[in-house]
Amino acid sequence: MSPLRILVARLDSDGDVLLAGPAVRAAAASGEVVLLCGHNGAQAAGLLPGVQRIVRWDCPWIMSPPPEVRTPDIEGIVALLKGIRADVALVLTSFHQSPLPLALLLRLAGVPRIVARSTDYPGSLLDVRLRDDPSVPESERALSVARAAGFELPPGDDGRLSVVPPPESPVTSPYVVIHPGASVPARAWSPDRCAEAARALSDAGHRVVVTGGPGETALTAHVAGTHALDLGGRTTFAELAGVLAGAEVVVVGNTGPAHLAVAVGTPVVSLFAPVVPAERWAPHGRHVLLGDQNAPCAGSRARECPVPGHPCLDRVTPAEVVAAVAELVGVRT
CATH class of the missing domain: 3.40.50.2000 (Glycogen Phosphorylase B;)
Known part of the structure; x- marks a missing residue:
């Protein structure tokens, strides 16, 4: 039996992607993680423990300045998402963003289970919907979406931000x-x-x-x-x-x-x-x-x-x- 394939979407910049790290690690403890991010977040995505594949897409309703919404691009991302064959998707957004446009594309791509936080009524776009929007650190807010999907951090993981070991600094400490x-x-x-x-x-x-x-x-x-x-x-x-x-x-x-x-x-x-x-x-x-x-x-x-x-x-x-x-x-x- 193939491992669970989990798509984690965080479509903002590097800092936002880093804050998704604990949620990614929770998902990675249960399966294979594919991270969907914009080109502005791809550098950070490459440093996150638990990510096995990165898919880059500049989302027209997230990026600033936004690219145009073009039919070929939308058809292309739906086809790409379909090819990932994800079993579940976690849509991570900031409090002022809606997960529903991306959830619609994920539905069109055939993703069977979608989890996100949404203040707007999602209809059939979400399988698990978190309604509350607590004033907590953004990394904890993202981790709660992973937990709502049934994914927990592995034993010994305290939920702090983390990256893979970086190269040694070229500058001699202290500084x-x-x-x-x-x-x-x-x-x-x-x-x-x-x-x-x-x-x-x-x-x-x-x-x-x-x-x-x-x-x-x-x-x-x-x-x-x-x-x-x-x-x-x-x-x-x-x-x-x-x-x-x-x-x-x-x-x-x-x-x-x-x-x-x-x-x-x-x-x-x-x-x-x-x-x-x-x-x-x-x-x-x-x-x-x-x-x-x-x-x-x-x-x-x-x-x-x-x-x-x-x-x-x-x-x-x-x-x-x-x-x-x-x-x-x-x-x-």
Whole structure:
């Protein structure tokens, strides 16, 4: 008898895919996991324990900016899903997303059992529907979908974020990482503030490393200046995991590398803009949260800061970051 084949769908970016990790491991304890994700989440998908196959698809109702909805593309994904021959599908979504469009495609592909959380009436699109939407960390919220499908974490798995062992860091410890970029501008500390923090950390005796993606090299060069080592655009996502794993502390906004740092056990100074709730999206590990969580932008889900001066984050001082780093040095999970 062939093993149970479980399709896990998380169609957002790398950080969201990392937060699906405990749900993936629970599913993998009962069968073979195929992970459906967008190209923006594929790097993280490749680091998740328990994933045996990755299927990439940029979903028109999830990605930002969204691709067009085209009949050939929809017919193509239905055919691809049919070819997977999944026995059950877990559709993982954020609280503001609906699982029902994808559930319809899964039904058309012949998937016999579909499990998701939905505030909207699903009719016959879902076999197991979770109605409540608790304000818990996003990884726990995803894990509850797996549990509703009958999948539990294996013995000894505490449900924390985890990735496969990353490459060794090219930087000799000890050092502190600043990751200044964010996929959503409203969630980023300003470049000048990041540069001031790099200088202040260096003056406090820390070796500082600045990280960023290929499109962030101008930003990382500005932040690093003459006070830090600039690794912007010089690491793959897996290599970034290694750099974060070797750090004493990571200073980062609400973006994928914050969750990647947690997954490798490194404490985080979280510069967290309240456009989404911290109780759901703050690093689910040892961290210090900085930023005004009662700012006017709170709960707005804004991608661009709606308040002049970006006060929720730019009122955070470099001295506060230095103090938060000092609090976390030597504390790993």
